[in-house]
Amino acid sequence: MTYCLAISLDAGLVLASDSRTHGGVDYVRTHSKMHVFGTRSDRLFVLLSAGNLATTQAVVNRIHRDIYDPDAAMSLNTCRYLFEAADYVGEISFQVQQRHAEVLQKSGFNPEASFILGGQIAPQPHGIFMLYAQGNHICASPETPYLQIGESKYGKPILDRVIEPGLSLEDAARCALLSLDSTMRSNISVGPPVELLIYRAGTLVPSRRVSYDLTTPYYASLREQWHQGLNSVFKGLPAFEWE
Amino acid sequence: MTYCLAISLDAGLVLASDSRTHGGVDYVRTHSKMHVFGTRSDRLFVLLSAGNLATTQAVVNRIHRDIYDPDAAMSLNTCRYLFEAADYVGEISFQVQQRHAEVLQKSGFNPEASFILGGQIAPQPHGIFMLYAQGNHICASPETPYLQIGESKYGKPILDRVIEPGLSLEDAARCALLSLDSTMRSNISVGPPVELLIYRAGTLVPSRRVSYDLTTPYYASLREQWHQGLNSVFKGLPAFEWE
Numbered sequence: 001m002t003y004c005l006a007i008s009l010d011a012g013l014v015l016a017s018d019s020r021t022h023g024g025v026d027y028v029r030t031h032s033k034m035h036v037f038g039t040r041s042d043r044l045f046v047l048l049s050a051g052n053l054a055t056t057q058a059v060v061n062r063i064h065r066d067i068y069d070p071d072a073a074m075s076l077n078t079c080r081y082l083f084e085a086a087d088y089v090g091e092i093s094f095q096v097q098q099r100h101a102e103v104l105q106k107s108g109f110n111p112e113a114s115f116i117l118g119g120q121i122a123p124q125p126h127g128i129f130m131l132y133a134q135g136n137h138i139c140a141s142p143e144t145p146y147l148q149i150g151e152s153k154y155g156k157p158i159l160d161r162v163i164e165p166g167l168s169l170e171d172a173a174r175c176a177l178l179s180l181d182s183t184m185r186s187n188i189s190v191g192p193p194v195e196l197l198i199y200r201a202g203t204l205v206p207s208r209r210v211s212y213d214l215t216t217p218y219y220a221s222l223r224e225q226w227h228q229g230l231n232s233v234f235k236g237l238p239a240f241e242w243e
Numbered sequence: 244m245t246y247c248l249a250i251s252l253d254a255g256l257v258l259a260s261d262s263r264t265h266g267g268v269d270y271v272r273t274h275s276k277m278h279v280f281g282t283r284s285d286r287l288f289v290l291l292s293a294g295n296l297a298t299t300q301a302v303v304n305r306i307h308r309d310i311y312d313p314d315a316a317m318s319l320n321t322c323r324y325l326f327e328a329a330d331y332v333g334e335i336s337f338q339v340q341q342r343h344a345e346v347l348q349k350s351g352f353n354p355e356a357s358f359i360l361g362g363q364i365a366p367q368p369h370g371i372f373m374l375y376a377q378g379n380h381i382c383a384s385p386e387t388p389y390l391q392i393g394e395s396k397y398g399k400p401i402l403d404r405v406i407e408p409g410l411s412l413e414d415a416a417r418c419a420l421l422s423l424d425s426t427m428r429s430n431i432s433v434g435p436p437v438e439l440l441i442y443r444a445g446t447l448v449p450s451r452r453v454s455y456d457l458t459t460p461y462y463a464s465l466r467e468q469w470h471q472g473l474n475s476v477f478k479g480l481p482a483f484e485w486e
Contacts, residue, residue, distance in 0.1 A: 155400075161428070170482070178477075225479070225480055226477075226480065229480075234421075237472075240451075240461065
């Protein structure tokens with residue numbers, strides 16, 4: 001399984017992903033699920049991937065190939081709007097899944113994959129899209145400023161409590177790290193390293209990109225302070241009337 | 244959907260459930276999912292139910308009927324061990340599902356239901372069991388002292404952070420209420436009133452049974468203090484090195 005999330009703020013974007021993949025429970029590996037495409041100075045794209053690893057790797061390979069192919073009908077370099085880029089990636093994803101769908105399904109495997117595409121094409125605003133396995137997509141909005149793919153339920157409550165569009169990039173990044181932490185504590189199919197990318201609107205380059213293991217001092221300290229803080233708030237909660 | 248949970252502690256049991264049921268999104272109603280059976284002084288049973296409402300109501304009706312039927316082959320009054328009670332309820336549940344399975348499945352409905360059965364038969368210890376739709380069951384253990392049915396993921400992180408067998412009944416009850424709160428904030432298919440039952444080991448009667456709406460002063464205050472406390476801990480988290 002996988003857990004990736006993206007947050008669209010007034011100040012820019014925060015994207016985060018875990019790195020655990022597995023075939024069944026006995027072939028557990030580490031693969032980055034965060035792919036950055038920044039070949040033209042007027043645009044930046046970050047793609048987060050979940051689902052069948054062969055599908056997601058094939059999609060990323062085709063996106064790279066199209067960028068450098070002057071004859072490609074469409075590429076991340078030639079699309080004019082973020083939603084066109086989402087259409088384009090969704091179409092590639094659907095094609096790749098279809099290619100192996102019949103034989104995979106006969107063998108009991110699922111070729112499906114889903115993606116979050118975030119970025120900016122100047123001079124238009126930044127944004128994030130979630131691409132379903134069928135190739136269609138939705139974008140975030142001020143009322144729902146975050147998107148998730150993969151094992152999304154464990155880490156949703158903290159997002160619902162904290163995230164709003166006016167939050168600072170760093171606060172949203174901390175919230176994303178906590179959302180991943182809650183998920184990793186409750187589900188072993190989601191695991192480190194945790195990748196985090198912060199994009200400040202209008203800059204067209206990643207502002208920060210970091211990778212944290214559980215022992216990386218900053219992430220270890222964040223997780224510990226949060227855990228201790230929660231337990232301390234818990235101990236101070238009001239007593240029942242009969243206590 | 245539904246969210247019910249039970250916690251087995253050294254001191255006794257805590258059981259909690261939401262009360263929202265729905266057929267699709269447009270027939271939303273309120274039904275208690277907590278059923279207490281205490282007809283003999285040497286035993287107490289609490290049953291939490293999730294899944295198809297017709298199935299869970301039929302199961303509860305049959306359990307009641309068997310208690311008062313001297314010819315019943317088995318009942319909650321005649322079983323000798325908690326695991327026998329779990330076998331018995333699991334068997335009834337499976338029979339009820341089978342009765343309507345074919346016609347329901349043809350109409351696109353799912354007859355499945357799952358249950359948590361908690362209680363005590365003196366002089367044996369107290370315990371909790373989770374009954375799958377197929378009628379088999381698992382029990383909690385000191386390493387995994389809680390069980391959940393229904394929409395269980397949103398409310399799991401707080402349990403994983405706090406619950407251990409030595410916790411007081413009231414602390415575990417507060418944790419169960421927070422677990423339900425996190426779930427209700429993130430998923431509208433789980434809703435109030437929240438029912439809570441506290442059972443002190445060896446007493447063979449419910450110690451406390453309460454029902455909270457979101458506006459009930461104690462629950463409102465608990466939710467608000469937890470929400471404020473989390474936000475306050477969040478604001479105090481360590482800054483990134485570049486901030």
